[in-house]
Amino acid sequence: MIKVFNIHGGVHPAENKHQSTGEAIGTIPLPSEIILPLNQHIGAPAQAIVSVGQTVLKGEKIADAEGVFSATVHASTSGTVAAIEDRPIPHTSGMKAPCIVITPDNTDTWATLSPCENFDELEHHVLVSKIREAGIAGMGGAGFPTAVKLNPRADNKIDTLILNGTECEPYITADDMLMRERASDIIAGAQLLAILLDNPATLLIGIEDNKPEAIAAMRKAATGTKITIVVFPTKYPSGGEKQLIEILTGKQVPSGGIPAQIGIVVQNVGTAVAAYRAVRFGEPLISRVTTVVGESLQSQRNIDVLLGTPVEHILEAHGWQQEQCPRLIIGGPMMGFTLLAPRAPVIKTTNCILAPSLSEMPSQPPAQPCIRCGMCEQACPASLLPQQLFWYAQSENFDQLREHNLFDCIECGACSFVCPSNIPLVQYYRASKSEIKNLDAEKANSDRARLRFEARQARMAQADAEKEAKRVARKAAAEKAKKMQAQKAAAGEVPKDIVSEAVATAKTSAQEIDPAKESAKLERAVSSAESRVARAEKSIAEAISEGTDNARIESLQARLKQAQQKAAEAKVKLDTFTQQQTSVDKSAKTIANKMAASPRAQLEKTITTLEKRITTAQEKIIEAKTNHSPTLGALEQGVTKLTEKLAANQKELSALIENTPPDTSADSRAATDAVPAKNAASAAIERAKAKAAAQAAMSPEEKIREQLKSLEARVAKATLKLQKAEEENDEHIDAFRSALEKLKIKLAATHAAIKEGTV
Structure with a gap:
C-alpha cells in the first residue's frame, strides 16, 4: 500500500465530468482540409520538408524537428499539400503561425510503417530515436518533447516513473476514457518508458478517486506487473506535475528545478500510449483522444480525432448551436483559454473543446479592489x-x-x-x-x-x-x-650604397618566410584532411555492416561530408600557393634576366619585339578588313600605338649611342664597315653595338636604378594618358587602363625580384 501525501492549498470546483462519459470513444468524418501547425510543442517549430502540390500518405513525415527541443510533424491522412502558409492556431493570443494544409483524398492510405514486436531487445538510443521520429510530445500539459524527458542527464539517476492519470480539470475526461478502454496499451507504454529510463525501482500510476471505472480497468491491466495503481482523494490541481509528485512520494521539486533532479520522471497516460504505438507498430502521433463537451452541443463525448482537424468541423459534427455559445474554450474552465478562431485546428496538446452555454458559464463579473x-x-x-x-x-x-x-x-x-x-x-x-x-x-x-x-x-x-x-x-x-x-x-x-642595403634587407625578409616550409605545411594539411576522410568512410562502412540505426549513419555521413569539404579546401590552398610561387619565381627570373642585360641590349630586344608585333598586327588588320570584323578600329589603334612606341625606342637607342664614347679600335672599325646599312634604325643599332663597352661596365645596383627609373617613368606616363582618355571619354579607354595595369604588375614584379634577392 502506497502512502499518499497532502498538498498545500487546492480547491474543489464542480467536476462536470458525467456529460462526456456516457458513450465510448468515437470518431468523426474527415474534414475538407487538414491544418497542421509546425509548432505543436514547447521549443523550436519544425521545418517543412514537403512542397505545395506534393502528394503525401497518412503517417508520412512532412516536417522535421529543428534541434533537440522540437518535434516532427506527420500527415494525419493521405492527400495533397494545398498550402504552406500562416493560419490561426489554438493560442491564447489568437495568433497565426506557419501551417501545412492538406486536402484529403478520402482514401486514408497509410505510409509504410516499421513495427517492432520485441522492442525490449533494442538499444536505448534506437528506442529514443523511434519516439523522436514519431513526433511524440507531452499530451497532458504544454507539449514537452517526450524524447528529451527520456534522456535525463547522466547525474540524474531516475528511481521513480509516474504516469499521470489524474485529470483533475473540470469537464475533461479524455484520460479517463482512455484508461477505461485502452488500459493494456497504457501498461505496455509504462513498461516501455521504464526500459528507456533504465528500469526505475518504482512505477506508479496516479488516479483520483472520482474515476472508479478507470481505476478498475487499470488495476486489472496491471496485474502481474511491478506497476502500482495509486488512488488518492480528488482535489484540484492534484494533476499538476509537481503536485502529483508530492502527493505520491512526499518529495518537493526545488524552485526552478525539474523532477529529474530528484530522480523522478512524470508522463501522461496518453503520452505512454503514443510512445508504445510508435515503437511497437511504427505509428507516428497523428491523432489523440479529445473531450467535446458543453451545453451548446447536441451530443457530448470523447472522440479519437486526427490532428489538424478544424475545431469548427468537430463542433458541427456534434450539433453545435453557435447562437447559444458565447465563447469557445480550449482546455478546461480553470486553465483553458478562449479560442478566437473556430477554424483553428486540433493539435497534440488539445485535450478538450469546451462549448458552454451562457447559463452554464456566465460572463465574469467585473473585478473589485482587493480586500486582502x-x-x-x-x-x-x-x-x-x-x-x-x-x-x-x-x-x-x-x-x-x-x-x-x-x-x-x-x-x-x-x-x-x-x-x-x-x-x-x-x-x-x-x-x-x-x-x-x-x-x-x-x-x-x-x-x-x-x-x-x-x-x-x-x-x-x-x-x-x-x-x-x-x-x-x-x-x-x-x-x-x-x-x-x-x-x-x-x-x-x-x-654602403642605399640600393645594396635595400637588397640585403630584402634578402633577410625573404628568409623569414620560407616558401619550402609553407609548402610543406600545406601538404601536411592536405594529408591530414585526406586521412580524416578515409576514417569517416571506414566508420560509415562499419556502421552499415553492423546494422546501426539511420540517425547514427546520417551523423557519420555529415561528418564525412565535412571532412571532404575540408580536404578540398586544403588542396585548393596548396594549389593556389604553388601557382603563386611559380608565377612569382617566373616573373622574378624574367626581370632578373632583363636587368642583367645592358640598357642598349634591352632596347635592341624591345625594338625587335615591337617590329614583330607590328607585323603580326598588320596581318590581323588585313584579315579584319576582309571579314569586315568589328575589331578593325581597335587593331588599327593598336598598330598606331605600337608604331609610336617603336619610334620612341629607336629615338632612345639613337640617343644612347650618340652619348656613348666611340670605340676607335681597328677591329671595331672593320666590323662596322662590314655591316650593310639597311635603314636608319639598323645603322643606329650597329653603331650602338660598337659602343656598348661603357654600358656593359655598369654595376648591378646601377642597372637596378635604371630599370626602376624607367618603369616608374612609364607608369607615370601611362597614368597621364589614362587620365586624359577619361576626361575626353576616349573609346579606347579600356586599352589605356589595361596598359597601365600591365606596367604596374611589371613594376611590382621588379620590386619582388629585388626582395627575393635574385638581382
Missing part, C-alpha cells in the same frame, strides 16, 4: 503569495516578482477561483511572465552585442598596439643604422 482576505494564498498549491504577486505585477516590479518565485506558478487558476473580488489574477501572472521573458531575451541580445563590441574593441586596440610597436621598432632601427653610418663615416669607412 488571504484566500488566494490558502488556495495556492505552489505555496506562493498570490496577493503580493498581483501587486508587483500591477506595478511592473519584475525584480520582486522574481524574488517571490513567479515562475513557480503553474497558472492553475485556483487563486482566481476563490477570489471574492473576481480579480483575474492568473492573467496578470501570465502577462508578467511574458514581459519578463521578453526583457530577458532583450538583455541576452544586448549582452551578446556588448561582448561582440568589446571583443572588437580589444582586437582593434591590440592591432593598433602592434602597429605602434612595429613603428617604434622601425624608427629605432633607422636611428641605429643612421648612427652606425655616421660612426663609419667618421672612421673613414665608405658607407
